Amino acid sequence: MTNIEPDTVQEEAEPELPQVVQGRRRWTKALSFKNIGAIYTFIVLIIIFSFWAPKTFPTYTTVAQVLNENSITGLMALSLIIPLSAGVFDLSIGYSLGLCNVLVAHLIVGDNMSPLVAIVLTLVCALGIGLLNAIVVVVFKIDSLIATLATGSLLLAGITIVAGQTEIVGPGLSNGVFEEIGNLGIHGIDLPVFYMLVVAFIIWFVLERTVGGRQLYASGYNPDASRLAGIPVNRLRFISLIVSALVAGGIAGICVTSQIAAGSATVGPPYLLNAFAAAFLGATQLRQGRFNPWGTLIAVLLLGAGTTGLALANTPSWAPSVFTGVVLLVALGITRAERRASL
């Protein structure tokens, strides 16, 4: 005799909780400190700075300034989301940005190219950087942390070859179409802010709504299980490194060149750490430990607003660094503690 009763097993889904209860539960969860702690911190921060620097901080100018100043960092942090989700590091993004910065400046100023041609060639260069990283990491199977550190060093050599020790400046950069890419604005908010939002939206859509996005997360969390479940882990990782180079080098690189109207060897590398900080802080927000674009943007703006506020409040010049460090440690510490408590 079998103890299977097909009739009971085949039954359709049993009635679920009433929609209202489910909805309420979802909202309490969505609004918990654990989920959006950075937003609460953000609000507290705004209140503090509004009292501390009442004339300068709570103004539209400051809002626009924070957005504009952090759009490149935002793009850089976003460029990391896809590879980090797939479980690979790209430490070369700072140098990708740097190389594309001096390259597009050199092509326009040194070679007198039209901005369009220069931009296309720069995008091709970014694609090349992505391919290099992808081949080294995926085909030659070198650990991504080391591999992209090494390719970053090669890119640094490229930066020095193109720019030397001088800063590339010229009318082609500070006038006309190219200048508008990074500086044209709507009500004081520059175009790169909108690029950043568009990129964030695309990444969000890919990660949350598409087959590739779901598989990307799976590959990052458990590559062995993903491979055995028929997911093309290597292909996803390959693509993810091309995406990071295109976003960091191509989009952010061209924007930053237009914003500062110059190409210089010193531009790229400092973005690396801030981008990583924001990506990891962003992962603690909204999606319970998953790298995600909106959490990342919240993190970028939280860190950016704090830094700007401290500057407006005339604090010493070391204060912003302390602020960034403390916010990161506290945020990651709280997340860790909560995760332990929930076990």
Next chain:
Amino acid sequence: MKPRLWLDRRPAVQPKPVAGRTETAERGLRLENVSKSFSDRLVLRNVDLDVQPREIHGLVGQNGSGKSTIIKILAGYHSPDEGSRAWMHGEPFELGSVLEGHRIGLRFVHQDLALILPMSAMDNVAMGGGYVRGPVAGINWEKQRALTQKALDRFGVSLPDLDAPLSSVAPVERTAVAIVRALAGWEEDDGVLVLDEPTASLPSSEVERLHDIVRDVSAQGAGVIYVSHRLDDVLAVAHRITVLRDGVKVGTFARSELDAGQLARLMVGRRIVRTRRPPPAPETRQPVLRTEGLSARWLRGVDLEVYRGEVVGIAGVLGSGREELPYVLASSASVPVAGRILLDGKELPSGSPRNAYRLGVAFLPADRIREASIGQLTMRENLTIAGLDRISSASVINGGEERNVVNYWMNRVDVVPKEPEQLLPTFSGGNQQKVILARLLSLSPRLLVLAEPTAGVDIGAREALYDVLRLEVIERQLTVIVASSDIQDLVALCQRIVVLNEGHVTCELADSEISESSILHAMEGLAPSELD
């Protein structure tokens, strides 16, 4: 040396209470009234337990019975609720503290052993007891070696090379090193060693050696708490057995009072029905899978034919190729494979799990945590991850369809609780396995290949998994290959069993010939005529 004394709850002669202290002559570990609740959910209710010196005390229960909770309380990971009390050798101690537990002589070997595999036995043992220092600084390797050798000798363990990384030694030897490490620096031998699922990752051929080691440990004076979900395992080694169910102690029984059936009933609380389905009708004899001369690291030319609607078992001892064959069939082997695999007559290229899935082979790997579950994804995401193509258009996932698929399968395989948005590891082992199985079944595969389908799954859930598979076989003519070191799996599910020996098919058992003893005999390479 047969232990009898501790079959009674108290020593035969009750010592007279001395002023201020009672039962000074009491030896061993005693727990009383231990409860544990997690935010209003009571997972352990008023459990008593006592472990005498020289006793091997089996602790059994299904997932969710409170078995792991009590171990975690002893290990100091959880603090018990108010009112829980504990004594070691008559001296009260505080539960829920790692240091306190260590001080009074509790030692643990957890399921994953927590060894550092790239390092040697010497280094691993030194992690427990510390290194022997040299005269000035550094480590006195001579003495360290002698010390390690001595510690291993005590339990009759011999390693060919103390300097070899542990990754190169047999699993049972790793377990032995983990035990020796846990006991390092434990001179008096009168504490209690807790072994949590020590045989979970051991091939059945090595279980007996582990039992010998455990008996040695207890013979030298220690009490042993032996946690296992394999009933034959506990019955073979334990003197007394405590059964937990739903957070409550069912009872403590002397080994002699129990057999496997009774023990299973005590754990489950209901009678287990074992059934198999008859083989499919002959008119459907169209081979779904055919292999020709499959060879890999262990396999030495395996020819198989598997028919539609058939459940074929693969049996064999460790090293027979039984572990390797399912990976090879699912194109998931990490070594080069020779020979041909034909699925519905089409050749399956080797080395690409993705291609195997495309052609209709769904595969359940042996190690759920490492190879199947994706811990940071939710139950819903885990369930649909292999079949996203079926619920998406132009690579965009259709959320409504995904929910339908999840609801359907969640109910069909009966995952509990029905919370698709919870992360997979929050479910019990058996329910995780159901989710992974649902992931595969939702692909409507031509061929389902299972490796160790019930590893780390308790009895009740095991039956449920069998039922799920039987249902698919009956209703959908699913073709299944089950490779398992657990003979129960094979007996419960299979209509035909292929036995491997040293990489060759040495024997095939038809439906009517299948029994635990016939499989065991065939695995050991005995002729059927030697069967009684």
